[in-house]
Amino acid sequence: MQIAKKYFTEGLIQLTILLSLIGVRVDLDSYLSGYYSPLIEINLGPSSAYTQTPFHNLRETLDGYSVHPKCPELDYFFASRRLLDEVRALGSPRFPTQLNAWLVHQVSATDKADCGHPSTSNDSTDTSPGLESSGYETSDDSEHLPSGQELCQTTPQVGQGPCNGGACGFLKEDNDAKVKEEEEPAPLTQLAHSSTLEQESLLESISTLSDPAQLPPPTTDVDQHWSHLLSLSVTDLEELDSLVTDRLSDINTDIASAISQDVSLHDAMVTNAGAFGVTLERADTRPVSQQQRTLFRLESTGSSQSNASSGMATGLAALPFASVCNLTSNVSSQSELGDCLDEAVFDQINQLGLEGLDTIDSQLLSGLESIDPQVLEDLDSDSGLSLESSSGGPVSPGSSEMSSSSSSYCEDECGATGYSSEVDSVPPKGIMDYTTTWSPVDLSESVWHDHSYSSPAFFNQPSVTLPSKGIKEEPLSDDDGSSSLEDRELSRDELRARALCIPFSVLQIVNMPVEEFLEVLDGHGFSPEQVTLLRDIRRRGKNKLAAQNCRKRKLDAITGLQEEVERLQAQRDRLLREKQLTAKTMGAVGQQIEQLTRDVLARLRDDSGQPLNPERFTLQCGANGRVVVQPVRRPAVSTSTSNKTDKRKKEKKQ
DNA sequence: GGACTGTGTCATTCT
DNA sequence: AAAGAATGACACAGT
Numbered sequence: 180m181q182i183a184k185k186y187f188t189e190g191l192i193q194l195t196i197l198l199s200l201i202g203v204r205v206d207l208d209s210y211l212s213g214y215y216s217p218l219i220e221i222n223l224g225p226s227s228a229y230t231q232t233p234f235h236n237l238r239e240t241l242d243g244y245s246v247h248p249k250c251p252e253l254d255y256f257f258a259s260r261r262l263l264d265e266v267r268a269l270g271s272p273r274f275p276t277q278l279n280a281w282l283v284h285q286v287s288a289t290d291k292a293d294c295g296h297p298s299t300s301n302d303s304t305d306t307s308p309g310l311e312s313s314g315y316e317t318s319d320d321s322e323h324l325p326s327g328q329e330l331c332q333t334t335p336q337v338g339q340g341p342c343n344g345g346a347c348g349f350l351k352e353d354n355d356a357k358v359k360e361e362e363e364p365a366p367l368t369q370l371a372h373s374s375t376l377e378q379e380s381l382l383e384s385i386s387t388l389s390d391p392a393q394l395p396p397p398t399t400d401v402d403q404h405w406s407h408l409l410s411l412s413v414t415d416l417e418e419l420d421s422l423v424t425d426r427l428s429d430i431n432t433d434i435a436s437a438i439s440q441d442v443s444l445h446d447a448m449v450t451n452a453g454a455f456g457v458t459l460e461r462a463d464t465r466p467v468s469q470q471q472r473t474l475f476r477l478e479s480t481g482s483s484q485s486n487a488s489s490g491m492a493t494g495l496a497a498l499p500f501a502s503v504c505n506l507t508s509n510v511s512s513q514s515e516l517g518d519c520l521d522e523a524v525f526d527q528i529n530q531l532g533l534e535g536l537d538t539i540d541s542q543l544l545s546g547l548e549s550i551d552p553q554v555l556e557d558l559d560s561d562s563g564l565s566l567e568s569s570s571g572g573p574v575s576p577g578s579s580e581m582s583s584s585s586s587s588y589c590e591d592e593c594g595a596t597g598y599s600s601e602v603d604s605v606p607p608k609g610i611m612d613y614t615t616t617w618s619p620v621d622l623s624e625s626v627w628h629d630h631s632y633s634s635p636a637f638f639n640q641p642s643v644t645l646p647s648k649g650i651k652e653e654p655l656s657d658d659d660g661s662s663s664l665e666d667r668e669l670s671r672d673e674l675r676a677r678a679l680c681i682p683f684s685v686l687q688i689v690n691m692p693v694e695e696f697l698e699v700l701d702g703h704g705f706s707p708e709q710v711t712l713l714r715d716i717r718r719r720g721k722n723k724l725a726a727q728n729c730r731k732r733k734l735d736a737i738t739g740l741q742e743e744v745e746r747l748q749a750q751r752d753r754l755l756r757e758k759q760l761t762a763k764t765m766g767a768v769g770q771q772i773e774q775l776t777r778d779v780l781a782r783l784r785d786d787s788g789q790p791l792n793p794e795r796f797t798l799q800c801g802a803n804g805r806v807v808v809q810p811v812r813r814p815a816v817s818t819s820t821s822n823k824t825d826k827r828k829k830e831k832k833q
Numbered sequence: 834g835g836a837c838t839g840t841g842t843c844a845t846t847c848t
Numbered sequence: 849a850a851a852g853a854a855t856g857a858c859a860c861a862g863t
Contacts, residue, residue: 670841693851718852723841725853730839732854 672716679709681716688713689720783808 672685681688683699691699696717700710780793791808799809 719842721852729855
């Protein structure tokens with residue numbers, strides 16, 4: 180259900196973006212709550228490399244999902260809002276005033292019922308002017324346009340000629356528009372979703388209409404031009420009107436249908452649209468459908484892929500590459516999937532690498548059986564906290580086995596001989612050349628790869644002479660070449676542990692369970708100084724892991740933000756292009772309307788038989804697509820209106 | 834020699 | 849209350 184909600188929300192955002200392009204603002208903040216499920220992405224994301232513990236301390240919740248407050252995936256949630264703000268900041272294209280008037284009118288069902296005129300022909304001459312005029316007088320337009328009502332009674336009908344005085348307005352082909360509405364249930368949706376291709380086609384059709392060369396003589400069939408234009412634009416705009424009002428009121432329930440009509444998204448969406456509902460219902464039981472849905476969402480949004488990139492990586496990792504490619508139908512999606520695949524493949528490679536390390540460890544185990552214990556003692560004396568190559572991660576599965584492995588330590592006074600049963604490091608060179616005997620230990624439980632033993636010369640050095648306790652606070656001396664070389668390779672904590680004859684390695688101290696650690700502190704008769712050192716070693720080791728984890732998480736966050744910036748920039752460019760195209764389209768429509776208005780008015784006659792002055796009259800398209808001749812509003816009226824508006828604004832400011 | 838980077842450590846906060 | 853995770857800040861070493 181959350182996934183479905185997530186999809187709907189993305190569709191809602193798209194709808195809002197498109198509505199914003201036509202100047203309608205929709206506040207989706209309430210719909211964005213519970214948008215993403217970052218917990219899933221956290222678990223699947225790259226941030227889990229150094230994860231030492233489960234995300235049990237994910238503090239904040241977002242609609243039931245636990246979210247770490249500093250989790251980079253949380254930014255996607257805010258990115259959605261930021262995207263909406265950016266779109267709103269783009270503003271709306273400024274259309275001609277007449278078009279704005281068309282946009283705000285709404286066709287109600289009752290209007291359609293009341294105005295269901297028996298007009299069956301596109302030829303306006305076949306209709307009864309008187310019947311139409313009466314309909315105009317009682318329509319909603321009459322309420323909004325009282326002046327038009329008066330004029331309506333005296334203006335002749337188009338095509339009737341001057342002799343038909345008393346005809347009101349002219350008839351628009353209601354049936355034609357209705358047929359188009361029935362046959363094309365969502366032309367407006369196509370316009371509203373402002374697909375580039377669709378807008379281009381629309382623009383081409385409009386350009387064809389507006390082209391004077393291709394325009395038929397106005398005397399022949401002006402009505403057909405109007406019908407063509409109105410069927411093209413008025414129907415669409417009326418549906419847009421209804422979309423703006425109805426869909427916003429019922430957007431929770433109708434958003435699914437609105438999205439399903441989004442034929443401008445991608446072809447792949449069409450192929451998947453039929454199964455969309457099915458996949459939503461079976462999301463929990465059909466992983467393949469879930470993957471398809473994820474892919475579907477990726478393609479439908481076209482820009483939100485990074486939101487689900489983490490999930491995509493894991494989800495698609497299980498898919499054969501060919502099948503993944505078959506599911507994609509455009510280049511952009513393939514590129515996006517390629518990124519996801521890269522990430523998934525990279526994760527698999529990492530796993531293979533870790534498995535390979537396991538293999539190496541097993542090989543090393545057999546090879547180390549002949550190594551001198553003294554050498555191994557030196558080996559384990561490193562901090563050994565390098566985590567990157569640990570086969571089991573920072574929290575090794577064998578951490579609970581530390582006690583058993585540590586049982587072989589010698590509680591001699593110096594404690595240096597064989598107190599460690601673990602191999603802290605995999606020396607990069609030379610270690611396999613050792614042929615000296617070495618007592619077998621349980622290496623499989625605690626194999627630690629420490630890269631600090633990088634110098635082969637170290638293995639040629641005699642065993643370290645443990646310094647006195649005072650070394651804990653003494654700086655490392657470079658006077659003694661051999662010891663200083665080794666000291667540089669050893670961690671300070673390891674040296675301190677040796678100095679205090681602590682029979683545990685740093686790794687053991689750090690990784691053993693806290694209960695076991697407390698038992699060690701209590702059961703071995705350590706001095707207070709040793710206890711303090713043990714606690715410090717454990718604390719520093721834990722903190723070291725935490726620091727590495729934190730740094731990696733920070734890098735992941737930076738990477739995610741960079742990708743988000745690139746994605747948003749690309750989306751911004753795309754939206755700006757669509758905005759420009761929409762403005763261009765609407766401008767062409769406005770010019771065409773002006774031209775047709777002039778043609779119509781030139782053929783209308785007033786009571787005295789004189790042609791109407793286009794400067795004094797204009798055509799207004801009311802509800803149901805009816806066109807009314809209306810006198811041009813005086814500038815003084817508009818000025819007064821603007822003054823009133825300004826006064827209201829001033830009052831509000833005060 | 835200075836800038837940059839990676840790492841360890843400490844202090845602090847929070848769970 | 850203790851352990852530990854998370855993180856900023858600092859120091860240090862290496863490049």
